[in-house]
């Protein structure tokens with residue numbers, strides 16, 4: 001059997017955004033569990049941890065002074081205020097993952113998606129997840145049992161604003177059935193990985209194929 005071919009490619013910066021409660025964390029976890037070639041960008045945040053969240057795994061939980069220092073030192077690829085707290089993407093981990101040949105998953109809001117796109121342009125793939133209805137969104141926020149009524153009300157109040165940015169994304173999905181939605185997200189990632197401009201190894205591979213034909217007619 002012929003040796004299998006491995007071609008180098010540019011990593012995908014895969015952004016998942018949604019109004020709070022629509023299911024992006026659930027979908028992210030499925031992606032990370034199923035696919036060893038993509039890893040999560042772990043954001044820093046000044047919001048307090050929720051029960052079950054692990055420092056350094058879900059977020060880096062930091063105080064405002066530390067966050068401000070990180071921002072002033074240029075440690076963030078992007079950062080934004082969300083729900084009265086600061087959230088930012090540390091640059092170093094993203095660079096390390098890309099250097100190691102991984103794709104990177106970002107669970108960030110529309111402001112982050114916009115800033116990342118300004119930094120990394122065509123390497124970024126932006127996916128927005130919508131809830132089937134606003135009633136279902138609120139039901140999910142309550143079912144999660146991680147936030148007080150006050151926090152849930154603030155997240156619902158902000159949801160319409162977040163949704164209004166849907167048209168700044170490359171793909172928009174409705175998370176009705178979570179497995180179906182995850183299947184769509186996985187299909188997007190598979191197709192984006194195959195894009196010609198990401199497959200930088202193709203240039204040499206195609207050239208070698210052509211050169212390997214002794215009397216190739218390469219005139220057009």
Ligand SMILES: Nc1nc2c(ncn2[C@@H]2O[C@H](COP(=O)(O)OP(=O)(O)O)[C@@H](O)[C@H]2O)c(=O)[nH]1
Pocket residue numbers: 017018019020021025043044047078079080082083087088089107108109110111112113
């Ligand atoms: N711009 C930006 N947004 C972030 C970052 N990390 C998380 N977010 C967004 O901040 C919002 C609040 O996140 P969180 O408090 O974990 O609640 P969630 O909406 O239930 O996931 C979500 O829209 C996240 O996508 C970040 O590093 N940068």
Ligand SMILES: Nc1ncnc2c1ncn2[C@@H]1O[C@H](COP(=O)(O)OP(=O)(O)O)[C@@H](O)[C@H]1O
Pocket residue numbers: 018019020021022023024025026027140141143144175176177178179
């Ligand atoms: N398609 C779905 N149908 C029903 N419940 C869902 C679905 N997707 C996610 N959930 C649930 O809704 C809640 C919010 O999901 P989560 O992934 O935390 O949202 P987000 O990260 O967007 O805030 C969680 O309890 C999760 O289990």
